[in-house]
Amino acid sequence: IFKGYIDGVPKQTDMELNFSNIQLNQQLPPQSLLLKNLYLSCDPYMRGRMRDFHGSYIPPFVPSQALEGFGVSKVIVSDNPNFKAGDFISGFTGWEEYSIISIAKAQQLRKIEHDHHIPLSFHLGLLGMPGFTAYAGFYEVCAPKSGEYVFVSAASGAVGQLVGQLAKLHGCYVVGSAGSKEKVELLKEKLGFDEAFNYKEELDLDAALKRYFPQGIDIYFDNVGGDMLDAALLNMKIHGRIAVCGMISQSNLSDPKGISNLSSLIYKRIRMEGFLQSDYLHLFPKFLEQVSSYYKQGKIVYFEDMNEGLESAPAAFVGLFHGKNVGKQVIRVAHE
Ligand code: NDP
Secondary structure (H helix, E strand, O other), X not given: OEOOOOOOOOOHHHEOOOOOOOOOOOOOOOOOEEEEEEEEEOOHHHHHHHOOOOOOOOOXXXXXXXXXXXXXXXXXXXXXXXXXXXXXXXXXXXXXOEEEEOHHHHOOOEEOOOOOOOOHHHHHOOOXXXXXXXXHHHXXXXXXXXXXXXXXXXXXXXXXXXXXXXXXXXXXXXXXXXXXXXXXXXXXXXXXXXXXXXXXXXXXXXXXXXXXXXXXXEEEEEOOOHHXXXXXXXXXXXXXXXXXXXXXXXXXXXXXXXXXXXXXXXXXOOEEEEOOHXXXXXXXXXXXXXXXXXXXXXXXXXXXXXXXXXXXXXXXXXXXXXXXXXXXXXXXXXXX
8 A cells, every 4th residue: 555645765664565355256347357466566667656746647646545556467357358367467457466457447458478488577577668668768769770889777677687688689889887796797797788887886977987988978778867867978979869768866856966967968969868668659569579589589688576475565666766676676476
């Protein structure tokens, strides 16, 4: 249950566990579904929904109700002609063991063609919203060319790990930043990044980027904003592109930090573009086909951080803002 609107960094006590009974054989409202939730996704954008702000692309959470987020679920009872009992689906569901999904909300659910070579939970990461963000942001916003120099921040996370691998498959030189030694090793040893560094150990981010990109950066895929974005602006090449995917370093500040080096956009003719993955949904089928095929051919790998049980969800969500997750943060609510 989401207890109420917050300031600052989310805490476990901003959410609480509640117990109530649900009748599995109850009469459902017309065209609705009863779902058993198997996996729930912890995503940074959910922090924005904990603020009483109605001007965003998604409304705030409703206090005293269950949180909502992406999930992978099994249909238990269906009164909806598009789904039948036993189907696996992904889409918005509640942070609860079972959810009743109204006809309006059922429209955004996607039936999963369950391929036993791909874990079902990957529909929250590699083949879900974060993977699609990497795909749309990299190919559509960054307009990459083979041989270009690419920098990715929060590079070991749900989005970043795929951006780096797509860039490598595209023939780019790729450097990632992340917040621990373990993550830096993962980037270099398992995810195929050419280089990686721990930004928490760098006193001067500008100097760090100059060390890794002496010739400058063509593409910066920005997941964090703040000081890293400012430093990247100083190190972009002429006609570079910055895809502004997220600003997690700013999401808990009531007074976000200003960016000092924006004039670089002018004299280096840099294109900096914010984007939302939802603007590119027409590309989703192509994405599913291409990325599933890369995965099954062993051309890409994907790391998840799986927590067990709904009761572990608040800590897992809070952990995103402390860099606790290594890879895509998922909660297993029930076994398939
Ligand atoms: P991650 O799996 O990368 O998890 C968040 C990570 O962010 C943490 O593990 C941590 O890694 C890093 N982080 C946390 N706090 C800070 C901080 N203060 N400064 C720098 N890094 C920090 O999340 P996602 O891959 O799901 O999301 C990455 C970004 O993409 C987010 O900003 C998110 O909002 C955005 N996004 C945007 C979408 C769009 O449509 N535009 C869609 C989906 C996501 P570390 O240990 O490396 O610090």
